[in-house]
Amino acid sequence: MSFTSWRDVYLAAGSRGISACGDFLAATSLALVLQQRGHAGIAVSGLLIAAALPVAVLAPFTGRLADRADSRTLLVLAGALQAVVATVLAFTSQPVAMIGLVALLACGVAVTQPTLAALTPAMVRPEDLPRASGLGQAASSIGALAGPALAGLLIGTAGPRPALLLDAVSYLALVAAGLLIRTRRGARPSEASPVVPWRLTTDRTLTTLFAAMFVVIVGVSAINVFEIFFVRDTLGAPATVWGLVVASWTAGALIGTGLVTRLPKRYFTGSIAVALMAAVCLPILIAGAVGSAVWLFPLWICGGLFNGALNVMCAVILADRVVPGARGRAYGMMNAVAQTANMVGFVVAGPLVDHFEPRLLVAACGAAGLLAAVACLPMVRSAVRCEPPADPAPGEAAPMRASVVG
CATH class of the missing domain: 1.20.1250.20 (MFS general substrate transporter like domains)
Known part of the structure; x- marks a missing residue:
């Protein structure tokens, strides 16, 4: 187009x-x-x-x-x-x-x-x-x-x-x-994008990104369970403050969404996406050390900011790496990874609340996501060097692999 x-x-x-x-x-x-x-x-x-x-x-x-x-x-x-x-x-x-x-x-x-x-x-x-x-x-x-x-x-x-x-x-x-x-x-049929074979496992970079995304989302979704106990019981804040803390993450996501769209296209790379995943988890890790709920507002705004930027980054990378005839399946797979991670986070978080201090659980979520992102960064960088250029589908240009992952 x-x-x-x-x-x-x-x-x-x-x-x-x-x-x-x-x-x-x-x-x-x-x-x-x-x-x-x-x-x-x-x-x-x-x-x-x-x-x-x-x-x-x-x-x-x-x-x-x-x-x-x-x-x-x-x-x-x-x-x-x-x-x-x-x-x-x-x-x-x-x-x-x-x-x-x-x-x-x-x-x-x-x-x-x-x-x-x-x-x-x-x-x-x-x-x-x-x-x-x-x-x-x-x-x-x-x-x-x-x-x-x-x-x-x-x-x-x-x-x-x-x-x-x-x-x-x-x-x-x-x-x-x-x-x-x-x-x-x-x-x-004459205007539709050709339906081409596509499997996530054929793209090492996307496979690695999705794996890192899964771990990060498990931690962030578990926070949805932990934070009410952390804010209300550990930090002693009222329910109103808890509601505002929850809203501050989404407010940060709005800011991040607006900022990332100003970046030139060359910055939409797999390496930067993984770095954003780490940046999402860092404020959560720091939150485990705060003594007042007031500190959660700037931390959650920062986490949400990186989260919003990451959402846009992943959508653009996916569109560039997947041929048009397979994008519905690719986006569906990304949604499946996100929803499965959410469910795992909810299921795992419930029993943990009864056995561990909320402060420890919050810090552990941030640390786990941060470590997963750091571990995946060299894998993403090596994937683009190892995989050959993709053959374009009939009538289409090849996806811009080198320009979106580095």
């Missing part, structure tokens, strides 16, 4: 932001509902797992679907079905039924995430991809910030049902995006 369709980029980013707001609105509302009704922690854990498991398990299928099917059809159908499921969820009171419906919503996410991610590189020129990816990440971060706040406001004033109905309406943004975005993948 020789031009950039910023109209399509803004439509895609807007739909991601609105649907992300709906996702976090629903997750916060349902967790509060289960807690208020006296259900055990296992119900909340089941809710979190139901939201993550389908994305991880279905990634091979939904990634292939995103590469082969009409992107407009996928967005419209998935968004409409999610709106219907969310509407039913608003009138459901049984925990088991809630968890099952949340799993169905996650099946829709497993389709829409790789579809939108693979569409973005098709909308823009290569030099505009960092900015376009940054807009999508920024919109998602804003949605993640707005969702929980909106949930608290609505549940406190009108109860959970209006919040869940608003979540159902948010999925219509995906339907609108599907109808309005002019860029399409798989629209007609």
Whole structure:
């Protein structure tokens, strides 16, 4: 593509932001509902797992679907079905039924995430991809910030049902995006990108990046469990401070997303991505030594800043290293790695809280992620020297391996 369709980029980013707001609105509302009704922690854990498991398990299928099917059809159908499921969820009171419906919503996410991610590189020129990816990440971060706040406001004033109905309406943004975005993948066989064989293990650099990403995300997701005990019990801060600490990470991610898009394309390399992973973990390690929750604000903003930059960096590297006909599968695999790591972090963190001091657990998470990133750095640097240039798919230019990993 020789031009950039910023109209399509803004439509895609807007739909991601609105649907992300709906996702976090629903997750916060349902967790509060289960807690208020006296259900055990296992119900909340089941809710979190139901939201993550389908994305991880279905990634091979939904990634292939995103590469082969009409992107407009996928967005419209998935968004409409999610709106219907969310509407039913608003009138459901049984925990088991809630968890099952949340799993169905996650099946829709497993389709829409790789579809939108693979569409973005098709909308823009290569030099505009960092900015376009940054807009999508920024919109998602804003949605993640707005969702929980909106949930608290609505549940406190009108109860959970209006919040869940608003979540159902948010999925219509995906339907609108599907109808309005002019860029399409798989629209007609004559125009679709060729579906080419692709396996993650054939790309040593991406395999190493994904491995490091997995360990880092396990640690960061475990922090979501540890930090409430660390802030409230160890540091003795009130619940309001804990809420602001959580929000400061997302605020930092917004800053990082904006800053990284200003970098020239040559800086979007595997080595810098791994360095950003280490930078994400360093503030967490330092946090284990603080004596007041006030210090967590600058630390969490720094961690979130590097996290936001890393998200954009990985999206751009993936688009450059994977041919267009396989990008749906590649982005689906990246989502699967992230969601699987989240689940592992949640599962591992729960029992540890009962046996170890929260301060030690926070420091251990930061140290583990930092060590994993440092260990992977020489592996990423050697991978690009060892692997031969990729053969381009028919009618396509070869991905720019040397320029994105070094």
